[in-house]
Amino acid sequence: MNELKPASEVTGENKTPTNFIHTMIEEDIRNGKNGGRVHTRFPPEPNGYLHIGHAKSICLNFGTALKYNGKCNLRFDDTNPVKEDVEYVDSIRDDVHWLGFDWEDREFFASDYFQQIYEFAEKLILKGKAYVCDLTAEQIAEQKGSPTRPGQESPYRNRSVEENLDLFRRMKAGEFAEGARVLRAKIDMSSPNMHLRDPLLYRIIHTDHHRTGNQWCIYPMYDFAHGQSDSIEGITHSICTLEFEVHRPLYDWCIRELEIFAPQQIEFARLNITYTVMSKRKLLELVKNDYVSGWDDPRMPTISGLRRRGYTPESIRNFADIVGVAKRENVIDVGLLEFCIREDLNKRANRVMGVINPVKLVITSFPEGVVEEMNAVNNPEDPDAGTRKVAFTRELYIEREDFMEDPPSKFFRLAPGREVRLKYAYIIKCESVVKDPLTDEITEIHCTHDPETLSGRSDSTRKVKGTLHWVSATESIEAEIRLYDRLFMGEDPEDVPEGEDYKKTLNPDSLKVVKGYVESSVANTQTLDKYQFERLGYFCTDIDSKPGKPVFNRTVALKDSWAKSNANK
RNA sequence: UGUCCGAUAGUGUAAUGGUAACACGUCUGAUUUUGGUUCAGAAGAGUCUAGGUUCGAGCCCUAGUCGGACAACCA
Numbered sequence: 001m002n003e004l005k006p007a008s009e010v011t012g013e014n015k016t017p018t019n020f021i022h023t024m025i026e027e028d029i030r031n032g033k034n035g036g037r038v039h040t041r042f043p044p045e046p047n048g049y050l051h052i053g054h055a056k057s058i059c060l061n062f063g064t065a066l067k068y069n070g071k072c073n074l075r076f077d078d079t080n081p082v083k084e085d086v087e088y089v090d091s092i093r094d095d096v097h098w099l100g101f102d103w104e105d106r107e108f109f110a111s112d113y114f115q116q117i118y119e120f121a122e123k124l125i126l127k128g129k130a131y132v133c134d135l136t137a138e139q140i141a142e143q144k145g146s147p148t149r150p151g152q153e154s155p156y157r158n159r160s161v162e163e164n165l166d167l168f169r170r171m172k173a174g175e176f177a178e179g180a181r182v183l184r185a186k187i188d189m190s191s192p193n194m195h196l197r198d199p200l201l202y203r204i205i206h207t208d209h210h211r212t213g214n215q216w217c218i219y220p221m222y223d224f225a226h227g228q229s230d231s232i233e234g235i236t237h238s239i240c241t242l243e244f245e246v247h248r249p250l251y252d253w254c255i256r257e258l259e260i261f262a263p264q265q266i267e268f269a270r271l272n273i274t275y276t277v278m279s280k281r282k283l284l285e286l287v288k289n290d291y292v293s294g295w296d297d298p299r300m301p302t303i304s305g306l307r308r309r310g311y312t313p314e315s316i317r318n319f320a321d322i323v324g325v326a327k328r329e330n331v332i333d334v335g336l337l338e339f340c341i342r343e344d345l346n347k348r349a350n351r352v353m354g355v356i357n358p359v360k361l362v363i364t365s366f367p368e369g370v371v372e373e374m375n376a377v378n379n380p381e382d383p384d385a386g387t388r389k390v391a392f393t394r395e396l397y398i399e400r401e402d403f404m405e406d407p408p409s410k411f412f413r414l415a416p417g418r419e420v421r422l423k424y425a426y427i428i429k430c431e432s433v434v435k436d437p438l439t440d441e442i443t444e445i446h447c448t449h450d451p452e453t454l455s456g457r458s459d460s461t462r463k464v465k466g467t468l469h470w471v472s473a474t475e476s477i478e479a480e481i482r483l484y485d486r487l488f489m490g491e492d493p494e495d496v497p498e499g500e501d502y503k504k505t506l507n508p509d510s511l512k513v514v515k516g517y518v519e520s521s522v523a524n525t526q527t528l529d530k531y532q533f534e535r536l537g538y539f540c541t542d543i544d545s546k547p548g549k550p551v552f553n554r555t556v557a558l559k560d561s562w563a564k565s566n567a568n569k
Numbered sequence: 570u571g572u573c574c575g576a577u578a579g580u581g582u583a584a585u586g587g588u589a590a591c592a593c594g595u596c597u598g599a600u601u602u603u604g605g606u607u608c609a610g611a612a613g614a615g616u617c618u619a620g621g622u623u624c625g626a627g628c629c630c631u632a633g634u635c636g637g638a639c640a641a642c643c644a
Contacts, residue, residue, distance in 0.1 A: 018583070045644050080643060137642055146640055148571045182642055192572040194640050203642035222644045246573060246639045267574085269637095274580090280644095322592065324582040328575050329637060336581075336593050346606060381606070412604065421602055455602065467602045535603045562604040 019325035021060070021266055025068060025237060028264075034236045038070030041235050042096065042103075043110075043226065045077045046088035046210075048280035049295040049302045050095045052316070052337070053271040059320035060268070061239055062101040073233055074103035078111045079225045081209035089210070091295070095303040100313045110220075110229045111211045117220045117228050118172065120258050121183055121202060125164045129257050130201060131157055132167040133184045140182075143189075144197055150190035151197045157186060171204055174217045178204050183218075187253065195250045199223055227251040230263040238263045241270040242327065271323060272331045275486040276301045277493050277502060291506060292487070298542075298553050299487045299510050309484065310530055310540030310555030315344040334486065338556045345530060345538045345555070350378045350385055353423070353469045354518035354533040354552075356481045358397035360473060363428060365448040366394040371475060374424040375456055390519050391475035392425050397517050399535075402468045403445055405433065410565075412466035414445065420466040423534060427453040427464055469534040476517040480551045482542065483512040518550065525550055532558075 040061040065072035124130035145151030183202035201224040298309035319340040379385035407415040426449040434444035537557035545551040
């Protein structure tokens with residue numbers, strides 16, 4: 001079910017998500033810019049796990065390349081050794097791949113270009129466009145001014161080319177302490193754009209890099225690495241999120257001063273989803289402080305979390321298509337994501353019966369010790385999925401919510417004196433209930449069955465309002481069921497009273513673990529197998545699942561118009 | 570008091586000077602051995618405001634309003 005398809009089959013061509021980026025690209029192609037070539041890149045920093053917002057970017061970048069017969073590179077933007085780690089590199093590779101995209105042999109690292117970028121820096125120094133500055137971080141910040149107030153020029157701004165070159169080379173040689181000096185671009189301290197006020201290009205960091213080890217002790221800043229990397233790779237369209245819009249003049253400045261190939265940076269609005277947070281910093285905090293079990297906790301909006309939750313790559317790609325690409329800030333209703341996975345799983349997931357809040361039901365008219373094999377359809381949406389047998393016995397479990405002693409008129413399920421069909425089995429009638437004398441809790445429901453109504457029989461045409469799922473009390477297997485709800489209680493977790501923190505809005509009931517029973521056909525279930533538990537929702541086998549002791553995650557519940565109409569009252 | 574960006578049904582996204590469409594959501598009804606699916610249908614915006622250009626403006630221009638981004642040796 002999750003087999004990887006070639007990238008060429010997964011998206012692009014047939015779907016036409018017309019958006020402003022594609023409009024721009026088509027114009028570039030028409031004008032013969034870059035010889036009509038389209039080359040994009042997905043440039044994550046390996047300092048955390050990818051989330052659904054990255055998925056949107058991945059689909060955009062790889063999808064765009066596919067659509068215009070171009071290429072898309074995977075490039076790790078690893079210019080800050082103190083935050084980055086190989087663990088993240090590996091997870092990013094896995095996630096992009098799992099989503100269904102292939103970067104072939106074009107896996108790059110900004111750190112691959114450190115030497116080249118260093119030479120770019122020397123070139124700038126030689127041109128008199130960069131200088132070594134000895135000010136402290138605090139002093140630089142102070143002299144930067146504010147958006148409405150111009151900055152002041154550094155006293156080191158007019159060092160000679162020779163002195164700058166000498167100092168920069170000694171920075172590289174490790175002669176100076178961390179933070180002692182930086183290389184700065186010489187642009188305009190009174191520019192209305194803060195990023196043009198002599199931005200930092202290089203800083204000294206005496207930390208081993210996950211790829212280059214101790215080879216370097218100076219590292220380029222984002223602004224002096226990203227555009228250069230794009231240029232080196234021949235990226236034609238460098239797609240990024242809105243917050244980099246103000247960086248674009250600097251991006252262009254560097255390219256122009258360096259006189260190298262000029263990619264075009266295009267910005268789009270990042271994805272936001274209701275009831276979740278989408279920043280690596282916050283997600284990292286949730287992981288580090290054990291608010292969740294890890295980056296792949298099924299409640300996390302990470303790709304690995306969604307995967308473990310039971311989402312399919314197809315559903316996520318489709319979601320990325322549906323939400324569209326634009327420049328205005330947006331918040332997508334999490335219901336749309338749920339729609340996408342239901343739509344996909346409805347077609348693909350086999351049905352199975354499982355009871356997650358069991359109450360015993362005894363068919364008093366059915367003989368003891370007899371096991372009747374009922375025929376069940378695996379997937380009504382897919383005739384090729386075939387059928388299976390489900391064991392029916394005198395004692396069964398049904399869902400506690402499927403019985404009411406004193407039901408409202410619109411309740412179609414079981415109640416004293418009422419009839420329902422047991423799916424794939426008989427119509428039964430409730431005769432009595434047994435209660436715990438102490439708690440008044442119903443412990444057993446006693447019913448009789450009508451043997452003439454066996455499912456599938458030509459003469460079993462009697463109609464009843466309700467059909468219940470069930471499981472044999474003796475032939476089913478016990479399972480751990482993990483029921484997930486949204487991680488945060490409020491639509492916007494950031495929307496908290498002054499001085500409070502988004503973590504205050506964490507939903508204490510986002511995970512409920514229950515013991516349930518499932519039909520024995522799933523005894524040999526494998527990790528990530530997906531099912532629809534009839535009438536309940538879509539479930540997927542968790543990595544914690546063991547043979548004989550299955551564990552299922554609820555991916556998403558089925559739509560429930562009954563529950564909804566009740567909730568509205 | 571700065572610069573940049575944005576503003577279209579509840580939420581998103583289209584409409585590229587010709588009279589607002591699609592998806593999700595909502596609401597009906599039909600079918601259904603899943604209160605699922607499917608099918609049929611409905612309601613819901615006159616495009617932030619004010620001017621202007623034009624035969625004609627959601628699209629172009631101007632001003633304003635509101636929202637966002639920008640002052641990390643992060644990316």
